[in-house]
Amino acid sequence: MEFKVSKIVKSLGRRRVSSVRKWFQADRGPDLCIGKRLWKTVTPPKMQFFGWLAWRGRVKTSEFLHKIGVLDDQVSVLCPLCSNAIESISHVLLHCPLVWRVWSDLVNWWGMCWVIPCTVEDLLQWWVGVKLKKNERKLWNLVPIVMLWSVWKLRNEKVFSGRPPNFVELVDLVKSRIAFWAYSNIVGMQYSVQDIVINLHQVRQCLG
Numbered sequence: 001m002e003f004k005v006s007k008i009v010k011s012l013g014r015r016r017v018s019s020v021r022k023w024f025q026a027d028r029g030p031d032l033c034i035g036k037r038l039w040k041t042v043t044p045p046k047m048q049f050f051g052w053l054a055w056r057g058r059v060k061t062s063e064f065l066h067k068i069g070v071l072d073d074q075v076s077v078l079c080p081l082c083s084n085a086i087e088s089i090s091h092v093l094l095h096c097p098l099v100w101r102v103w104s105d106l107v108n109w110w111g112m113c114w115v116i117p118c119t120v121e122d123l124l125q126w127w128v129g130v131k132l133k134k135n136e137r138k139l140w141n142l143v144p145i146v147m148l149w150s151v152w153k154l155r156n157e158k159v160f161s162g163r164p165p166n167f168v169e170l171v172d173l174v175k176s177r178i179a180f181w182a183y184s185n186i187v188g189m190q191y192s193v194q195d196i197v198i199n200l201h202q203v204r205q206c207l208g
């Protein structure tokens with residue numbers, strides 16, 4: 001599987017979407033439903049691939065790199081966003097207080113309440129289990145894929161460029177990315193990116 005992962009990573013920039021689809025389909029297991037749903041989103045393959053890594057626990061966090069001996073003992077394994085906990089996958093993508101607040105804003109944007117899940121896998125299990133209409137579902141499925149990728153991008157900007165994370169900006173950015181991909185790719189979408197961001201409740205009522 002490690003061979004497959006590195007092969008896909010190297011080729012993501014130039015391969016067609018069909019390559020990623022085949023790869024998702026090849027990864028059969030008890031959670032295939034999540035994989036199928038992840039694939040059915042209309043986000044770019046790089047976002048879907050990151051969602052897959054997060055789902056399978058293969059994101060290269062500081063904790064992970066330390067465990068496999070890539071980082072030595074002198075290098076901090078604390079979360080680069082809050083500096084208050086070890087940077088595990090579930091912490092940096094879900095439980096970090098700053099990140100959790102963004103997730104909550106997104107769930108509230110949908111007019112829903114939730115209890116934060118223990119792991120990314122639990123999050124996605126819950127996500128795909130929510131009952132929605134067909135086109136609402138397409139929009140809904142975009143949320144975790146875009147959010148996971150956006151958080152990791154923000155984290156990398158802090159780690160590699162020293163850019164301070166702005167979580168207020170992140171909420172707007174994630175909503176705009178979701179709206180853009182929905183507007184561009186969901187057949188029959190009659191609403192603008194701005195409509196989706198600002199009037200999601202009304203847009204959902206009109207979606208089939």
Ligand SMILES: [Zn+2]
Binds near residue numbers: 080083084091092
């Ligand atoms: Zn943190």
